Structure formats: C-alpha cells, structure tokens
Amino acid sequence: MERLDITQELRDEHDLILEWIDLIGELARLSRGSFAESPLAIHFPVVDEFLGAYSDQFHHAKEEDVLFGVLERAITHCGPIPVMLHEHAIGRALRARMGEAFRARDLETLLGASRDFCGLLTQHIAKENNVLYPMAEQSVPDEERRAIQEAYAAAALRHDARALRERFERERDTLRAKLG
Numbered sequence: 001m002e003r004l005d006i007t008q009e010l011r012d013e014h015d016l017i018l019e020w021i022d023l024i025g026e027l028a029r030l031s032r033g034s035f036a037e038s039p040l041a042i043h044f045p046v047v048d049e050f051l052g053a054y055s056d057q058f059h060h061a062k063e064e065d066v067l068f069g070v071l072e073r074a075i076t077h078c079g080p081i082p083v084m085l086h087e088h089a090i091g092r093a094l095r096a097r098m099g100e101a102f103r104a105r106d107l108e109t110l111l112g113a114s115r116d117f118c119g120l121l122t123q124h125i126a127k128e129n130n131v132l133y134p135m136a137e138q139s140v141p142d143e144e145r146r147a148i149q150e151a152y153a154a155a156a157l158r159h160d161a162r163a164l165r166e167r168f169e170r171e172r173d174t175l176r177a178k179l180g
C-alpha cells in the first residue's frame with residue numbers, strides 16, 4: 001500500500017506564505033520617507049490579516065495541533081519540536097511588534113520588525129521543508145497517517161481553507177499588480 005503523505009499540503013501552504021514574505025520585502029524596500037506614504041504602512045492591514053488568519057491561525061496552528069504532537073512521540077532523540085515551537089512564538093511576538101509600530105505610525109520600527117519577521121519565517125520554513133518534514137515522512141508510522149490527514153481536513157473545514165487561500169491569492173495578485 002502506498003504511504004499517505006503528511007507534509008505536502010503544509011509545503012503548499014509554505015509556498016503561499018513565502019510569496020507574501022517576498023511581497024512584504026518588496027513593500028519594505030519601497031518604503032522610505034514618511035509613514036503615510038510608505039507602501040508597507042499603506043498595505044499593512046491586509047499583510048497583517050494574511051499573517052494572522054493564514055500563516056498563524058491556520059498553518060502554524062495546524063502544525064502545532066496535529067503534526068508536532070505526533071512528531072514529539074515519533075522522534076525521541078534530539079527532538080526538533082521545541083525549537084520549532086519557540087520560533088512560532090518569536091514570530092508571534094514580532095508580528096505583535098509590527099502591529100504596535102503600525103498603530104504608533106512608527107515606520108522605522110515597522111520596517112525593522114518586518115525585516116526580522118521575514119528573516120525568521122524564511123529560515124523556519126526552510127528548516128521545516130528540508131529537515132523536519134522529511135524526518136516526519138520517515139518516522140511517522142503508516143497507521144497514524146490516516147488520523148493526521150483527517151485532522152488536517154478538520155482544520156481546513158474549520159478555517160474554510162479553500163476560500164481563505166483563494167482570497168489571499170487574489171490579494172497577492174492585486175498587490176503585485178499595484179507594485180508593477
């Protein structure tokens with residue numbers, strides 16, 4: 001019997017997250033001078049919504065509630081999960097700092113926190129794609145895979161994942177078009 005895959009849909013979610021990280025970098029690069037004219041500040045509400053609703057509450061929650069729990073049991077030595085959880089926590093703190101800077105109209109802090117956030121998430125995703133997920137595919141026993149897929153499906157249903165993704169793909173395209 002073919003093994004059920006337990007990481008491909010998480011990789012697909014990473015792809016969209018990386019596209020938004022790229023966009024944030026582009027918005028930041030174009031942001032000089034005043035807060036009011038800065039593209040990052042102008043488009044921050046939708047960026048923040050994506051990072052909250054898709055990256056954190058959907059993707060990170062799915063990792064934490066489903067895959068990481070299984071991996072903590074399956075990988076017993078040099079467990080990588082505490083590091084991954086720690087990075088999720090740092091990401092949440094950086095996103096909070098971005099939000100505070102936005103509300104305070106503090107462009108310098110917004111740019112700094114955004115740069116740190118994008119750097120963190122880029123290397124976090126690389127670690128997951130290149131190390132953690134291959135480890136998961138090797139170490140999680142076949143009999144646990146059905147339940148993992150079902151838990152992913154339940155999360156997708158709870159978050160209306162297809163509509164969520166379509167919406168943020170559209171928003172990405174709109175932003176890309178504006179940036180030219």
Ligand SMILES: [Fe+2]
Nearest residue numbers: 060063084128
């Ligand atoms: Fe993660």
Ligand SMILES: [Fe+2]
Nearest residue numbers: 059063125128
């Ligand atoms: Fe991830």
